[in-house]
Amino acid sequence: KQEVTQIPAALSVPEGENLVLNCSFTDSAIYNLQWFRQDPGKGLTSLLLIQSSQREQTSGRLNASLDKSSGRSTLYIAASQPGDSATYLCAVRRGYGNRDDKIIFGKGTRLHILP
Amino acid sequence: NAGVTQTPKFQVLKTGQSMTLQCAQDMNHNSMYWYRQDPGMGLRLIYYSASEGTTDKGEVPNGYNVSRLNKREFSLRLESAAPSQTSVYFCASSGRSLNSPLHFGNGTRLTVT
Numbered sequence A: 001k002q003e004v005t006q007i008p009a010a011l012s013v014p015e016g017e018n019l020v021l022n023c024s025f026t027d028s029a030i031y032n033l034q035w036f037r038q039d040p041g042k043g044l045t046s047l048l049l050i051q052s053s054q055r056e057q058t059s060g061r062l063n064a065s066l067d068k069s070s071g072r073s074t075l076y077i078a079a080s081q082p083g084d085s086a087t088y089l090c091a092v093r094r095g096y097g098n099r100d101d102k103i104i105f106g107k108g109t110r111l112h113i114l115p
Numbered sequence B: 001n002a003g004v005t006q007t008p009k010f011q012v013l014k015t016g017q018s019m020t021l022q023c024a025q026d027m028n029h030n031s032m033y034w035y036r037q038d039p040g041m042g043l044r045l046i047y048y049s050a051s052e053g054t055t056d057k058g059e060v061p062n063g064y065n066v067s068r069l070n071k072r073e074f075s076l077r078l079e080s081a082a083p084s085q086t087s088v089y090f091c092a093s094s095g096r097s098l099n100s101p102l103h104f105g106n107g108t109r110l111t112v113t
Helices: none
Strands: A004-007 A010-014 A019-025 A032-038 A044-051 A056-059 A062-067 A072-077 A086-093 A103-105 A109-114 B004-007 B010-013 B019-025 B031-037 B043-049 B064-068 B074-078 B087-094 B108-112
Touching (some): A019 A032, A019 A109, A044 A072, A072 A086, B004 B087, B019 B087, B074 B087
Antiparallel strands (some): A032 A086, A056 A062, A062 A072, A086 A103, B019 B074, B064 B074
16 A cells, blocks of 8 residues: 655745755555645645656756655755745656556645745 | 536535535546545545546545546545535546646535534
8 A cells, every 4th residue: 555655744944945845655666756736725736747767857946856766755946935835745656547546645745935 | 728627616515415526627538536635634535547437446435436427527426425524625637648747626625514
């Protein structure tokens, strides 16, 4: 059974700092891993997707890495801004087209950037 | 391009009532999912469908049923609603390629009194 853990549960940092959010998963046989952002009371916005064969993906100030063998992914946010305040969730996909086609989420990290 | 459409957006039920949450996607995706989100719990998978005609239980299936009506539509039914089912429900879909992201609907906020 795949379990996805995100540490820390909450994080407050001053504006301008670089920060790292962590995601770990128990079953390394994954298809892909995706990071999402969720603002309070809103839906989920996809940030980055890393395929199982990839090591990292970058989009603007965001960089996500994947280490399948150790069951870990990190989301690096450079030069944080107050607008980055949100909950960040990672999701792991086991497979496709059959019973392995589950996508399991962590509980998220609530990020607060202090102006 | 509508993406993933969920209805209704809000619903209030009394304990014991039934209802169906509707979900449709127009992206020709094979895989569809139903999640519930409770405070501090992230998203928990209720049921999923890897292809038309198949459905499987997720992490928290008790009290729910689903129907994959066709490739576009995946509905979630509460036969006898309970207060513990008060939650925000999200439908999502994805293609099969390695780089296919998960697309979400806007959610249904359900309250059971």
